[in-house]
Amino acid sequence: xxxxxxxxxxxxxxxxxxxxxxxxxxxxxxxxxxxxxxxxxxxxxxxxxxxxxxxxxxxxxxxxxxxxxxxxxxxxxxxxxxxxxxxxxxxxxxxxxxxxxxxxxxxxxxxxxxxxxxxxxxxxxxxxxxxxxxxxxxxxxxxxxxxxxxxxxxxxxxxxxxxxxxxxxxxxxxxxxxxxxxxxxxxxxxxxxxxxxxxxxxxxxxxxxxxxxxxxxxxxxxxxxxxxxxxxxxxxxxxxxxxxxxxxxxxxxxxxxxxxxxxxxxxxxxxxxxxxxxxxxxxxxxxxxxxxxxxxxxxxxxxxxxxxxxxxxxxxxxxxxxxx
Numbered sequence: 001x002x003x004x005x006x007x008x009x010x011x012x013x014x015x016x017x018x019x020x021x022x023x024x025x026x027x028x029x030x031x032x033x034x035x036x037x038x039x040x041x042x043x044x045x046x047x048x049x050x051x052x053x054x055x056x057x058x059x060x061x062x063x064x065x066x067x068x069x070x071x072x073x074x075x076x077x078x079x080x081x082x083x084x085x086x087x088x089x090x091x092x093x094x095x096x097x098x099x100x101x102x103x104x105x106x107x108x109x110x111x112x113x114x115x116x117x118x119x120x121x122x123x124x125x126x127x128x129x130x131x132x133x134x135x136x137x138x139x140x141x142x143x144x145x146x147x148x149x150x151x152x153x154x155x156x157x158x159x160x161x162x163x164x165x166x167x168x169x170x171x172x173x174x175x176x177x178x179x180x181x182x183x184x185x186x187x188x189x190x191x192x193x194x195x196x197x198x199x200x201x202x203x204x205x206x207x208x209x210x211x212x213x214x215x216x217x218x219x220x221x222x223x224x225x226x227x228x229x230x231x232x233x234x235x236x237x238x239x240x241x242x243x244x245x246x247x248x249x250x251x252x253x254x255x256x257x258x259x260x261x262x263x264x265x266x267x268x269x270x271x272x273x274x275x276x277x278x279x280x281x282x283x284x285x286x287x288x289x290x291x292x293x294x295x296x297x298x299x300x301x302x303x304x305x306x307x308x309x310x311x312x313x314x315x316x317x318x319x320x321x322x323x324x
Contacts, residue, residue: 001127001130001139002141005123005125005139006125006126006139006143007143007233008123009109009111009140009199010124010140010144012083012107012109012123012141013042013047013083013085013109014045014088014138014144015082015108016047016081016082016083017047017048017080017082018047018048018049018050018060018079018080018081018082018083019042019047019048019049019050019082019083019085019249020040020049020052020078020081020083020084020085020105021035021038021049021050021051021052021085021087022035022051022052022053022054022084022085022086022087022089022095022098023035023053023086023088023089024053024088024089024090024094024095024096025053025054025055025094025096026055026096027053027088028088028162028163028245029063029158029161029162029163029197030088030133030134030158030159030160030162030163031087031089031133031159031161031240032059032063032066032069032154032155032158033066033132033134033155033156033157033158033162034087034088034111034132034133034134034136034137034156034159035051035053035072035087035088036051036066036067036069036071036072036155037134037135037137037152037159038085038087038137038140038141038153039068039071039187040067040068040151040152040155041141041146041148041152041160044297045146048072048080048081050073050077050078050081051068051072051073052072052073052074052075052077052078052098053072053075053095053096053098054075054095054096054099055096055097055133057073057074057312059072060243060245061200061202061243062196062197062198062200062201062243062246063158063197065196066154066155066158067151067154067155067297068151068155075097075098075101082106082107083105083106083107083108083109084085084098084101084102084105084108084109084110085108085109085111085138086108086109086110086111086121086221087111087112087113087133087137088111088113088114088133088159089110089112090112090114090116090117090293091116091117091118091120091293092118092120094235095291097146098288102120106122107122108120108121108122108123109121109123109125109202110123110124110125110126111125111126111137111140112124112125112126112133112136113126113127113128113129113130113131113132113133113135113136113223114283114293114294114295115128115239115295116130116284116288116293122324125140126271127139129173129175130268131160131163131164131169131172131173131175131176132159132160132162132163132171133159133163133166134155134156134157134158134159134160134163135156135175135176135179137156137159137162138179138182138183142143142209147185148186149186149187150186150187150188152236153183153187153188154183154187154188154189154193156179156183156222157180157183157184157190158193158197160176160179160180160199161180161190161193161194161197162197164176165249165276165297165298166194166198167180169295169297169298170262170279170296170297171295171296171297175296198246201241201243201246205243205244207300208218208243208244208249209247211233212227212228212229212244212247212262213227213250213251215227215228216251216274217311218245218254218256218257219311219315220256220316221319222258222259222314222315222316222318222319222322223256223257223259223281223318224256224257224258224259224260224261224311224318225251225252225254225256225257225259225261225316226251226260226261226262226263226311226313226314227247227251227258227261227262227263228262228263228264228265228307229244229247229262229263229264229265230265231265235306244262244264245274247262247302248260248261248262248274248276249276252276252278257278258277258278258280258281258318259275259276259277259278259280259281259283259314259318260275260276260277261273261274261276261311261314262273262274263307263310264309266276266302269304270302270303270304271294271302271303271304271305271306271307271310272300272301272302273287273290273300273302273303273310273314274299274300275287275294275298275299275300275301275314276297276298277297277298278294278297279296279297281318281321281322282296282321283296283297283299284296284297284298284299284317285321286298286301286314286317286321287298287299289317290303290313291303
């Protein structure tokens, strides 16, 4: 990580008295962990802070325990600020309606680890080797000489453990473990966080998981294992799409799987596609080709294609990578 860039970001935050902090729409653990951690730090430093994102605020059930989630507000509740701080967001489109607000800010600090980040900020703090944006936030706080309390450490750990797939993905590095080791020394309790995130499934969702696994399909030609979630599932179980976030990990455990996919019906007749790779296939490039994004081993996109066409499209691109 470029120390000068970190120093420039620290200086920009120091010089701002009011800051709006945001992340990508449909935020995951890294997005939430990074905005809440830096938000808490900046409040402790005496800054006026507003934490939000560019769509209706909905916190996935397995993240509602995170310290500070009650301080996340709709964008309309934020007043004018000196600086916009974006975290874990690869491009303007992923900011939702906040993208149209960018010209209102003289300074936009963009902190991210996605390799396809479009560098849309006036100051871009990009580390493509970082396992998570929370890892970059940790580096930033260290560069500032900031004290990290147990709450901030817990938030940063949450982002790292989720974005590394519980330290299973290839983005997990020695530096990642060094960072996590220090966070644990600061008071993080990994077993509690694991239970909050991964052992907190409503019973209705557990039954639903059985149905998702029952309808799973393996495509031998490409090594794709996929399943799908339809609107009727949501109505029948009373669950939310957020409750399905961990389902894909079960598909990925199949010995035959090179890539796992879950396709979920979302409003306006679209499909939200989550992709996970065991490492040989770059699902990030597949997602980007389809208008989405992500990393080599974990990515996603939204498509207008019907289910059969979407699956065929994904399978064909997996096979194309194998041939190249």
